[in-house]
Amino acid sequence: MKTSASFESGVLTEERPGAVKPPETLWKEHKGGLVVVECPQRIPCNPCNTSCPTGAIKKFEDINDVPSIDYEKCTGCALCVSKCPGLACFVIDITLGGGLALIKMPYEMLPVPRKGDTVKCLGRTGEMVCEGHVENVAEPLGDRTKVVHVTIPVEAVNDVRAIRVV
Amino acid sequence: MRELTTDVLVVGGGPAGLSAAAEAAGAGAEVIIAESDLHLGGQLVKQSHKFFGSKDEFAGTRGFEIAKILMNEIAQNGDRVKTMLGTTINGYYGDEGVVTAMVGEEEYLRVIPQKIVVASGAQERLLPFPNNDIPGVYGAGAVQTLMNVYGVVPGKRVLMVGAGNIGLIVSYQLLQAGVEVAAILEAMPRIGGYWVHAAKVRRMGVPILLRHSIKRALGGEIVTGAEVNELDEKFDPIGAAERIECDAICLAVGLAPTNELLWQAGCAMKYVPFLCGHVPLRDKYMRTSNENVWMAGDVSGIEEASAAMIEGRIAGLSAAKALGLKVPDEKFDGYRERLRDLRAGEVGEKIRAGVEAVVVGGWEERT
Amino acid sequence: MDLINSHPVLDFLHGEKVSFSFDGKIMEGFEGEPIAVALHANGVRIYRRTPEMKRPRGFFCAIGKCSSCFMVVDGIPNVRTCVTPLKKGMKVETQYGRGRILFQPGEEARPCES
Numbered sequence: 001m002k003t004s005a006s007f008e009s010g011v012l013t014e015e016r017p018g019a020v021k022p023p024e025t026l027w028k029e030h031k032g033g034l035v036v037v038e039c040p041q042r043i044p045c046n047p048c049n050t051s052c053p054t055g056a057i058k059k060f061e062d063i064n065d066v067p068s069i070d071y072e073k074c075t076g077c078a079l080c081v082s083k084c085p086g087l088a089c090f091v092i093d094i095t096l097g098g099g100l101a102l103i104k105m106p107y108e109m110l111p112v113p114r115k116g117d118t119v120k121c122l123g124r125t126g127e128m129v130c131e132g133h134v135e136n137v138a139e140p141l142g143d144r145t146k147v148v149h150v151t152i153p154v155e156a157v158n159d160v161r162a163i164r165v166v
Numbered sequence: 167m168r169e170l171t172t173d174v175l176v177v178g179g180g181p182a183g184l185s186a187a188a189e190a191a192g193a194g195a196e197v198i199i200a201e202s203d204l205h206l207g208g209q210l211v212k213q214s215h216k217f218f219g220s221k222d223e224f225a226g227t228r229g230f231e232i233a234k235i236l237m238n239e240i241a242q243n244g245d246r247v248k249t250m251l252g253t254t255i256n257g258y259y260g261d262e263g264v265v266t267a268m269v270g271e272e273e274y275l276r277v278i279p280q281k282i283v284v285a286s287g288a289q290e291r292l293l294p295f296p297n298n299d300i301p302g303v304y305g306a307g308a309v310q311t312l313m314n315v316y317g318v319v320p321g322k323r324v325l326m327v328g329a330g331n332i333g334l335i336v337s338y339q340l341l342q343a344g345v346e347v348a349a350i351l352e353a354m355p356r357i358g359g360y361w362v363h364a365a366k367v368r369r370m371g372v373p374i375l376l377r378h379s380i381k382r383a384l385g386g387e388i389v390t391g392a393e394v395n396e397l398d399e400k401f402d403p404i405g406a407a408e409r410i411e412c413d414a415i416c417l418a419v420g421l422a423p424t425n426e427l428l429w430q431a432g433c434a435m436k437y438v439p440f441l442c443g444h445v446p447l448r449d450k451y452m453r454t455s456n457e458n459v460w461m462a463g464d465v466s467g468i469e470e471a472s473a474a475m476i477e478g479r480i481a482g483l484s485a486a487k488a489l490g491l492k493v494p495d496e497k498f499d500g501y502r503e504r505l506r507d508l509r510a511g512e513v514g515e516k517i518r519a520g521v522e523a524v525v526v527g528g529w530e531e532r533t
Numbered sequence: 534m535d536l537i538n539s540h541p542v543l544d545f546l547h548g549e550k551v552s553f554s555f556d557g558k559i560m561e562g563f564e565g566e567p568i569a570v571a572l573h574a575n576g577v578r579i580y581r582r583t584p585e586m587k588r589p590r591g592f593f594c595a596i597g598k599c600s601s602c603f604m605v606v607d608g609i610p611n612v613r614t615c616v617t618p619l620k621k622g623m624k625v626e627t628q629y630g631r632g633r634i635l636f637q638p639g640e641e642a643r644p645c646e647s
Contacts, residue, residue, distance in 0.1 A: 003349075010367070
């Protein structure tokens, strides 16, 4: 069966407006991580902005705008990770050292992992990228969308976007 | 035959109907909501995902929670709103000012409303293919009801047909319920739903097969699989069909407005492909050519629940105003502005074009 | 009954568990939930047979619109089981062909012999 991994089938294949990486220099030194949003289509939706406590996700001129980010203001709090209806926000901290990075991902499946678990980290088509170590499982808004904090090899930060708990 | 009278009859207790009832009752009208299902909330109660839109449409809140918010708002109006569940409005007799209702399977009654807001929603389209009638082929909405309202899974491994928002969202919800999704088929060269909904299921390993469609369901009596085909630019099958093992096939190939009552009420209707079927002409108050009948939600054209809720508010408010109740006119402007914002982007293009084709001016002078 | 026991975002509040019969077999379901749902949870997939082609039909639209789930309930044919609440002791039967309408008070309705 031919499974296309194209943008047209919901796979991010390159940077686009609404789905760009943070500026390299700031990302490398910003403790706590920076938000990575993968929302490349203009749709009527703005909770990432309205949930952002620091204004890092800029106010939308038009509710259909894709998010644009003032990275200087991002604290890596991950409230947007929890609020985004499209599960399109992630926070990635590449300042850990030791070849590791921390990624905070939304998670709405069962079973819920526990701190200390090893989980499978999946890429944008569900392919296994690497194993990850669960550092924390939070539920910032108390609405059953979990935010799972996982340490992964730093070279996998542009590929890992989900976990599978087995 | 039992007979009921009311200021406003709201047909359908989904997002549009509940919003209409809340506005009309809020303005002081007596309202009856007739809902054919066993509970209020319509499609909202089976939406376990968080909604898009802005804060005004409860963005970031799960659909079933939004239903609770609307029901609470209605409860504020106390006895002014009565709800009839398991009640289908099935006849309109304009000369006598009567509609007939079927309650359950056996009881009929007459309702005499002054104004009617039809918020009857939509029904699913079927796709023609051999064996599409056997058990195991489900409408996507039915799968959601079964799984998200009543906690019963449709099967162990599901083939989804259609990658619009409903197909994508229901696929994600199937995964949440522990059901495997074999694949999502989409006849078009790109997904029809929001890109982020597709990304959510892709990263869980669900394949989306673009330019693919179902050839037939397999299984003599009950679904045991499906044959699928790749399609060329003319949507003709190419190559040999492939077999997919599954015990359920879920059709998410679009909705059509549930418009029978509007036809009966003699409303001027128009076939508008962008709105997915025959829909009534309307003025900016969501009033039909029948001055006692309004519309809101999917019956006025298939769109998101966020828009349905705003349309419901406009219709409910306008019906209240037509009853002679005091209604602040600026409220209409606020609701219209929200609708305009929601529809402003590229994904609202078809809706804008569709609405453009059915909005008429001039009726608002009627009182 | 085959039910979702745990779900990441939903809680299921079922009503009272009651027994009913399907073609003479005793089953359990939740009172007030649609008959069709209770049958599905008990593994029943075929709800009726069509009049001409004898095709099997089951759960399809769940909103009382499509006629796929018509069954004979307590002797009454053409009951939309997807929107009819289950009650304790209900007698639910597969519908064969067209339902026969109850014409006279007291006359028992039954599906056509076909």
